[in-house]
Amino acid sequence: MEKTTKTNTVFKTLSAIDCRDKTEKKNGLTYLSWAWAWGIVKENYPSANYEITMWDGKPYLYDEALGYLVQTTVSIDGEKI
Secondary structure (H helix, E strand, O other), X not given: OHHHHHHHHHHXXXXXXXXXXXXXXXXXXXXXXXXXXHHHHHHHOOOOEEEEOOEOOEOOEEEOOOEEEOOEEEEEXXXXX
């Protein structure tokens, strides 16, 4: 039960932050860049870290039909999210 509580606490903390002034618009979509998002995470959880998934020695996976995929795993307070 503690795992769910910790994850919910991290989610509640980060989702309560108003970052509308940091968002950008592109192709009709509004997004928060990785740089801003990661900065907000580190402000709240200084020990947070991330790992980039590697495929055949490359930090991305390419599929002709789908395009490029980049994947990261974020760890906050010992939880992989």
